Amino acid sequence: MANSYWVEPDLKFVKQLVGLGGETLKKCYQCATCSVVCPISPDEKPFPRKEMIAAQWGLKDKLIGNMDVWLCHYCNDCATYCPRGARPGDVLNAVRAYSIREYAWPSWLGRIVIDSRFWLLLLAIPVAIYLVLLGTTGHLNIPEGHIHFDKFFPTLFVDLIFVPLHMLWVPLVFGIGISRFMKDMHKNAVADGRAKRTDLNIPDFLKYLVCTLPVILGQFKFRQCITNKDRDIAHLLVMYSFIGLFTVTGLFFVALYILQVPGPYSQVNPVKILANLSAIALFVGILLMISNRRKEKGNMSKGSYFDWSLIILILGLVITGGLTELTRLADWRYICYPMYFVHLVLVFSISTYIPYCKLAHLVYRTLAMAYSRYSGREPC
Ligand code: SF4
Ligand code: SF4
Structure with missing residues (x-):
């Protein structure tokens, strides 16, 4: 039997990604073009399609600490070919910003450095x-x-x-x-x-x-x-x-x-x-x-x-x-x-x-x- 995964969407996390520049994440309809055209993504379990659905669902634990989020070099080849105008590079960049904040110590300083206010x-x-x-x-x-x-x-x-x-x-x-x-x-x-x-x-x-x-x-x-x-x-x-x-x-x-x-x-x-x-x-x-x-x-x-x-x-x-x-x-x-x-x-x-x-x-x-x-x- 396949491993089951209990999905717990974190809507606050989705909102924060949008605030950090990932506002196009909802446009993705999972066609996987981005994973095919990304020149860096590996053949096995490629990115960024899987990260896009994780971001849409607010699956924070699938994104924070995900090495693939960091392997992305934000070149935007994926955005060029995305038929929906979703910009996976921007979304992964937002996840990276959130991750830096998440790993920061003290956490309050991490929060205010990435906050424009x-x-x-x-x-x-x-x-x-x-x-x-x-x-x-x-x-x-x-x-x-x-x-x-x-x-x-x-x-x-x-x-x-x-x-x-x-x-x-x-x-x-x-x-x-x-x-x-x-x-x-x-x-x-x-x-x-x-x-x-x-x-x-x-x-x-x-x-x-x-x-x-x-x-x-x-x-x-x-x-x-x-x-x-x-x-x-x-x-x-x-x-x-x-x-x-x-x-x-x-x-x-x-x-x-x-x-x-x-x-x-x-x-x-x-x-x-x-x-x-x-x-x-x-x-x-x-x-x-x-x-x-x-x-x-x-x-x-x-x-x-x-x-x-x-x-x-x-x-x-x-x-x-x-x-x-x-x-x-x-x-x-x-x-x-x-x-x-x-x-x-x-x-x-x-x-x-x-x-x-x-x-x-x-x-x-x-x-x-x-x-x-x-x-x-x-x-x-
Ligand atoms: S981001 Fe665009 S190219 Fe990638 S799966 Fe979603 S719709 Fe397809
Ligand atoms: S922005 Fe990232 S995911 Fe998109 S093509 Fe470039 S390296 Fe791949």
Whole structure:
């Protein structure tokens, strides 16, 4: 006798998916065209048709922790061919946003980061922290003389805020989310018959993680897409510029605290060159993303708050970073110092909220792709 499944529709969950950008989910009539045309979907138990019916019925347990939701690269080949105008890519993107929120710790922060009503409050938190810090230490003014950031926002303050954020907060929050996600993903895949192995052996899993990294670094999955193939360039630029900027931050930290070489550094310093090239690549990459999303070719999503909040945050980060650098070189201190303040507000926002925003997909999708190989769903 076939296994029975007790269907418990969660209408609140359906409503939340609609609110997160999956408003077309009700249009699907289960023709399965999307699963056939998806270039990434495997032959056995393909996606996204089965996820569409799960979303329509509000079957949360079939979607949260479902590795296939993360294997989708949101290329929208499926939306191009869907005869009903249902947009499976948008629906899976909404499920991913909901999942990030579900795995977030603390959960209230996860909820407000993806809620458009709270964007001002989220930016106000770092503003308030900085104003109190600078005000109580006598730094809340535009210093006289040549521009030196240490006179306005001492490097010690920057490090006291960002080192714990990057080295404790982000790993802790991601660690909790990853642990919850891995357990759910394994349980879901075993229950659904998509995992060929029923054990979850983490040291073994790490080997599959390593063999997945070249696929991600080369964006090979995204390149299989047809409709929005040009999006891979923007993704590559953004991904490598973030890697470049993280490398630069680490190298400057070593230069300052271990080698005792304080800035400002020359523009021909190799690390500075890497920083500038990464910033330019990030700017170009994010502009390409915006242009792709605004095209609306009928097959390209305009995106939800979940997508746009990150794009706008990164754009703001690059613009304020670039203007801070240019006004410093021009010695325009009345523009440079306030611009630096705004830049640090945005750096705080992206650093603190990274485990709750769209950027977290880098972590969850990487794990799902590795698990797909570990579980025998696709070869390594
Ligand atoms: S989303 Fe569209 S293509 Fe996919 S099963 Fe539903 S109606 Fe068919
Ligand atoms: S958006 Fe692309 S990867 Fe995702 S289900 Fe549709 S065709 Fe497949």
